[in-house]
Amino acid sequence: MHRARQCDQRLHRIGAVLLALLLLLAMAGAAQEGGAPVEETVPAAAGQDAAAPPGGGLATWTTTIAQVVNFLILVLLMKYFLYGRITAAIDNRAKRIAAEQQDARTKQEEAEAKGQALEQKLAELEHDRAKRLEAAKAEAARLREELTQQAREEVGQAKARWQDALRQEQDQFMQSLRAEIGQQVCALSRDALARLASRDLESAMVDAFLSRLNTDRDALRQLLEKADRGALTVRSAFEMPDGARTRIEQAITGDGRLARVLFEVDTDLLCGIELRAEGNAIGWSLEKYLGEVEEDFRKTLGQASGRE
Amino acid sequence: MEMSSVTPDHDVLWQWGVLRIDHTIAFTWVVMAILILASWLITRRISTGTRISRWQHLLEMIVEYTRSQIREMAHSDPDRYLAFIGTLFLFIAISNLLAVVPWFVPPTASLSTAAALAICVFFAVPVFGIASSGLGAYLKEYIKPSPVMLPFNLIGELSRTLALAVRLFGNMMSGAKIGAILLSIVPFLIPVVMQLVGLLTGLIQAYIFAILAMVYIASGTRARKERNPEVEPEPSGN
Numbered sequence: 001m002h003r004a005r006q007c008d009q010r011l012h013r014i015g016a017v018l019l020a021l022l023l024l025l026a027m028a029g030a031a032q033e034g035g036a037p038v039e040e041t042v043p044a045a046a047g048q049d050a051a052a053p054p055g056g057g058l059a060t061w062t063t064t065i066a067q068v069v070n071f072l073i074l075v076l077l078m079k080y081f082l083y084g085r086i087t088a089a090i091d092n093r094a095k096r097i098a099a100e101q102q103d104a105r106t107k108q109e110e111a112e113a114k115g116q117a118l119e120q121k122l123a124e125l126e127h128d129r130a131k132r133l134e135a136a137k138a139e140a141a142r143l144r145e146e147l148t149q150q151a152r153e154e155v156g157q158a159k160a161r162w163q164d165a166l167r168q169e170q171d172q173f174m175q176s177l178r179a180e181i182g183q184q185v186c187a188l189s190r191d192a193l194a195r196l197a198s199r200d201l202e203s204a205m206v207d208a209f210l211s212r213l214n215t216d217r218d219a220l221r222q223l224l225e226k227a228d229r230g231a232l233t234v235r236s237a238f239e240m241p242d243g244a245r246t247r248i249e250q251a252i253t254g255d256g257r258l259a260r261v262l263f264e265v266d267t268d269l270l271c272g273i274e275l276r277a278e279g280n281a282i283g284w285s286l287e288k289y290l291g292e293v294e295e296d297f298r299k300t301l302g303q304a305s306g307r308e
Numbered sequence: 309m310e311m312s313s314v315t316p317d318h319d320v321l322w323q324w325g326v327l328r329i330d331h332t333i334a335f336t337w338v339v340m341a342i343l344i345l346a347s348w349l350i351t352r353r354i355s356t357g358t359r360i361s362r363w364q365h366l367l368e369m370i371v372e373y374t375r376s377q378i379r380e381m382a383h384s385d386p387d388r389y390l391a392f393i394g395t396l397f398l399f400i401a402i403s404n405l406l407a408v409v410p411w412f413v414p415p416t417a418s419l420s421t422a423a424a425l426a427i428c429v430f431f432a433v434p435v436f437g438i439a440s441s442g443l444g445a446y447l448k449e450y451i452k453p454s455p456v457m458l459p460f461n462l463i464g465e466l467s468r469t470l471a472l473a474v475r476l477f478g479n480m481m482s483g484a485k486i487g488a489i490l491l492s493i494v495p496f497l498i499p500v501v502m503q504l505v506g507l508l509t510g511l512i513q514a515y516i517f518a519i520l521a522m523v524y525i526a527s528g529t530r531a532r533k534e535r536n537p538e539v540e541p542e543p544s545g546n
Contacts (some may be wrong), residue, residue, distance in 0.1 A: 010438060011435065018435070048467070060420055063332050064421075064424045066333055067333070067336060069420045070333070070340065073340075075392055077347075078343060078394070078398070079391035079395075080352060081348050082351060082371070083390050086371045087375075089351075089354050090371070093357070097358075232314050256390065
């Protein structure tokens, strides 16, 4: 830049010197001609002055110098009015376009960087979303399993409670049924014996019990062996009369064995008499019969509930 | 053939003592006025943006084309030579194009104008050479490689510039002379054709004149650069 400016300054100085020289040359030429009409010729090679007859030259020296001056002035004016402004406009436009392009490149790079950052953030968000979704699914599955298990347990508990309640109702129903049947059977048997055989039910039951003792002596002997150190208990649903007690004691001790016989009243037997020792018993009672009936009835109820 | 029919220098419009105005000078001022007025009108509202007027567009095309031509010739910053070479081209081109206007005598048809332009080019070669490398360095080139070569170098410079001037004169005068010869032979139709051809040859002559001037200026400057390349490094990217 410094070199170019120095060059331009030299150009201006040299141009001014040459212009002054040309003017001096023109004035000298005019003075030599002494005011006469100028009809000198300029040969093809400029710069050589030669005389010519009036009206015969191709060019005149003064016109040539004037044209040189005109041309130099034209160069200066055109440089100011045209070339300087046009080149400045072109250069400024080029600089501005270059600056805009640079700015566009910078913005494009920034946009690309932001785009990459956003894409990365989007990928992170997507990854985070997938992670959270996976965690939510796992949590939902765990919660569903837990709730299912809880519901199962609650249903199981409710079922167990319902089954307990049902069982209790069955037990109560069976007990009441059993009591009712026992009472009905006793009443029916007592009435039938009284009407048909003119006997009461209790004496008939004592006879049947004694007959059983006499026929099943092995079982009686086993009971006596087990009751060797204890007592034998005769349980009946009614208060055993003294005569019947004696007959029963004689039937038990008929083989000469010593045994202590106790008599108890147990209303649960409903009808019937039994001889019990150490958990074993001989005899028959309506309770045992009713037990079998109850068992059959429970089986029937169980099958019916299973079908439902 | 009368000289006034060949050169407009002899058509004197006004004279006072040694000062006189002939057709050559008068029409030169007309061309100068047209050029300067058009430049001022177009560039007074010059736009540096991307939306520009069609006239500014035309001028920018001309200037940019001139710059590219100079850049190809000089291989250096074209703006230093732009005003001189561009004005040469525009002045000669406009003068020749205006030849189609009735009663307009192009100043380039005058040998005085051609000689003046040749003188300008003659002095422009050493002027740009001195401006490029300095007076001392420029003058030293005449005694290199030894002082014995001084006369040969001077003869070389003069003969080169003389050849330039002769070539310019031939280029500028050939069209007018051929036209005059053809006019004297065939007066019908040919003048119209010659007017059309004159437009083309006028532009070609302007182009040749400017290009030759640039070639000689560039060769003078480049010869010194080749011999002394460290004088001024050529700007890159031009």
